[in-house]
Amino acid sequence: MIIKSAQDIGKIVKETRKKQNFTQVQLAQLSNVGTRFLSDLENGKPTCEIDKVIKVLANLGIKLEVNNG
Amino acid sequence: MIIKSAQDIGKIVKETRKKQNFTQVQLAQLSNVGTRFLSDLENGKPTCEIDKVIKVLANLGIKLEVNNG
DNA sequence: ATCTATTATTCCCGTTCGGGAATAATTACT
DNA sequence: AGTAATTATTCCCGAACGGGAATAATAGAT
Secondary structure (H helix, E strand, C coil): CEECCHHHHHHHHHHHHHHCCCCHHHHHHHHCCCHHHHHHHHCCCCCCEHHHHHHHHHHCCCEEEEECC | CEECCHHHHHHHHHHHHHHCCCCHHHHHHHHCCCHHHHHHHHCCCCCCEHHHHHHHHHHCCCEEEEECC
16 A cells, blocks of 8 residues: 555554554554554554654554555 | 655665756755755655655655555 | 443643744755 | 865754653554
8 A cells, every 4th residue: 555644554453453452542652652642643643753653554464565666 | 665764764865866957955846845854864764754864765756555465 | 312432522731733934954066 | 176066064953853751542352
């Protein structure tokens, strides 16, 4: 899936988390972020800090990839 | 290229920008971010805001992709 | 429909982002 | 080497992040 916005990331985080039967609280603890942050992230908040986003993705086994020309 | 940290993103931004003969000032203006932000980003600052990062990548033609299981 | 679990939203608040501009430092060019 | 250009770093400061906790709202299950 191609990411074009923060919303896209939120969507995939939410989807994947549910697929793996995680609750926000669980994933937040696992990722060392607050539950507020995770909620914000899943709802597409555009100002989330990149490092925490990456950590959450990692804890869901989601691979983030970049495609240069 | 697989992204594991903010540093990885910074690296590819810098590389790609140079390949395309952009200066930080140019890319910053193009992306509607400050030059400070761009410098920080390229140097791997972990707290950069996700939306601006995405915008910069887009302006370099770098595709951001997510790989779910 | 009811009750519970999960998620979203609000609050307080310390910390930090990021813009802009100036300055230092680094790099590139001849 | 010397000069110009590019980048990094510092400063000021308003605005917003994110944690924690409480509350409201939503969804899920029986």
